[in-house]
Amino acid sequence: xxxxxxxxxxxxxxxxxxxxxxxxxxxxxxxxxxxxxxxxxxxxxxxxxxxxxxxxxxxxxxxxxxxxxxxxxxxxxxxxxxxxxxxxxxxxxxxxxxxxxxxxxxxxxxxxxxxxxxxxxxxxxxxxxxxxxxxxxxxxxxxxxxxxxxxxxxxxxxxxxxxxxxxxxxxxxxxxxxxxxxxxxxxxxxxxxxxxxxxxxxxxxxxxxxxxxxxxxxxxxxxxxxxxxxxxxxxxxxxxxxxxxxxxxxxxxxxxxxxxxxxxxxxxxxxxxxxxxxxxxxxxxxxxxxxxxxxxxxxxxxxxxxxxxxxxxxxxxxxxxxxxxxxxxxxxxxxxxxxxxxxxxxxxxxxxxxxxxxxxxxxxxxxxxxxxxxxxxxxxxxxxxxxxxxxxxxxxxx
Ligand code: USQ
Numbered sequence: 001x002x003x004x005x006x007x008x009x010x011x012x013x014x015x016x017x018x019x020x021x022x023x024x025x026x027x028x029x030x031x032x033x034x035x036x037x038x039x040x041x042x043x044x045x046x047x048x049x050x051x052x053x054x055x056x057x058x059x060x061x062x063x064x065x066x067x068x069x070x071x072x073x074x075x076x077x078x079x080x081x082x083x084x085x086x087x088x089x090x091x092x093x094x095x096x097x098x099x100x101x102x103x104x105x106x107x108x109x110x111x112x113x114x115x116x117x118x119x120x121x122x123x124x125x126x127x128x129x130x131x132x133x134x135x136x137x138x139x140x141x142x143x144x145x146x147x148x149x150x151x152x153x154x155x156x157x158x159x160x161x162x163x164x165x166x167x168x169x170x171x172x173x174x175x176x177x178x179x180x181x182x183x184x185x186x187x188x189x190x191x192x193x194x195x196x197x198x199x200x201x202x203x204x205x206x207x208x209x210x211x212x213x214x215x216x217x218x219x220x221x222x223x224x225x226x227x228x229x230x231x232x233x234x235x236x237x238x239x240x241x242x243x244x245x246x247x248x249x250x251x252x253x254x255x256x257x258x259x260x261x262x263x264x265x266x267x268x269x270x271x272x273x274x275x276x277x278x279x280x281x282x283x284x285x286x287x288x289x290x291x292x293x294x295x296x297x298x299x300x301x302x303x304x305x306x307x308x309x310x311x312x313x314x315x316x317x318x319x320x321x322x323x324x325x326x327x328x329x330x331x332x333x334x335x336x337x338x339x340x341x342x343x344x345x346x347x348x349x350x351x352x353x354x355x356x357x358x359x360x361x362x363x364x365x366x367x368x369x370x371x372x373x374x375x376x377x378x379x380x381x382x383x384x385x386x387x388x389x390x391x392x393x394x395x396x397x398x
Contacts, residue, residue, distance in 0.1 A: 009036070011267075012142075013094075046228035049226070082129045094278065127195040130201060138278070154337065209294075212238075232373070253320060291337055
């Protein structure tokens with residue numbers, strides 16, 4: 001299959017390119033290297049060293065028979081995007097090329113507007129490019145579990161049956177996103193659903209939970225194939241941040257009491273699930289939604305697991321609860337469905353503790369690399385008032 005990865009240089013895109021090539025797919029990619037620029041803008045780096053694109057391409061061609069076919073430009077530049085899609089002519093497109101950070105989208109008006117412009121118009125351009133040049137191609141679009149928010153009822157996969165004033169219908173489940181980033185994903189979902197019903201495109205909207213994990217030289221014996229691992233307050237997601245914090249002997253930063261519950265999936269499982277979706281496309285005109293996570297955890301529970309795994313490796317750590325810079329429910333019901341991927345054959349790779357322990361071991365060699373960033377781990381971007389550094393509420397040591 002010819003698979004185009006939009007966002008091939010990112011945390012998921014780079015290992016996914018390798019995973020797909022190993023399965024014999026012809027991989028194409030587009031990117032504008034914005035993730036590297038955003039992390040630099042917020043004053044951070046990837047915890048794990050990553051190769052520049054020239055080195056990545058060279059390494060890829062050494063490991064795989066198929067060369068990468070890449071175009072470097074902006075999804076907002078429709079002339080670039082349309083031409084590349086037309087010439088590569090994919091059977092499927094995996095769209096990962098969005099600004100992924102909730103805090104970054106809440107910095108100020110300019111960052112909110114940039115996030116929505118970049119994500120919503122970039123995705124809309126991709127819909128037009130597919131409609132115009134390869135209407136048969138399957139779009140696998142990365143959405144987020146955060147689109148649903150945390151309602152007090154179970155969360156279905158995209159749609160639910162509803163009865164209202166004596167009539168019944170199957171409707172999109174209400175979205176209650178928690179940041180301008182998460183709302184940009186809701187807008188994308190609506191546009192994708194409309195493109196399927198109106199133009200007959202086929203799409204899988206993947207509501208992915210929080211991804212965690214390393215993909216390093218250990219995985220493939222070549223550091224150039226490593227993917228990035230962010231730990232800053234914008235682009236670092238919770239488990240990746242906790243792992244880097246224990247390596248840095250920095251207290252784990254739990255926001256509020258830590259009762260927030262989310263769905264989580266290891267990086268390797270995310271690649272496997274995206275591949276499952278890709279290799280079992282929906283029929284023309286179908287818009288299907290997969291909730292993609294392995295299990296749900298509370299943040300305080302995760303902090304405890306990371307501390308215990310660090311302790312087993314001889315690292316003592318401390319959990320500090322900070323005032324929550326976000327506006328989100330602190331303790332809530334959370335029971336999302338995640339059946340569709342299991343129906344397609346998803347088998348979780350295993351134990352979260354093992355993955356976390358391996359992550360700590362992968363990051364430990366880079367302790368000195370991380371050290372200059374130790375003072376940038378407490379959030380300053382706030383949802384509701386003037387930005388200022390969150391203050392500690394309480395702490396616990398292990
Ligand atoms: N949190 C802490 N301490 C930290 C960082 C985060 O307690 O140091 C809490 C947050 O308040 C939140 C939870 O951990 O309740 C998750 O935060 P996160 O930064 O790991 O993840 P989030 O902002 O939800 O976004 C991430 C990705 C995003 C993806 C989303 C999936 O950045 O691209 O869409 O996970 S989901 O969360 O299911 O919506």
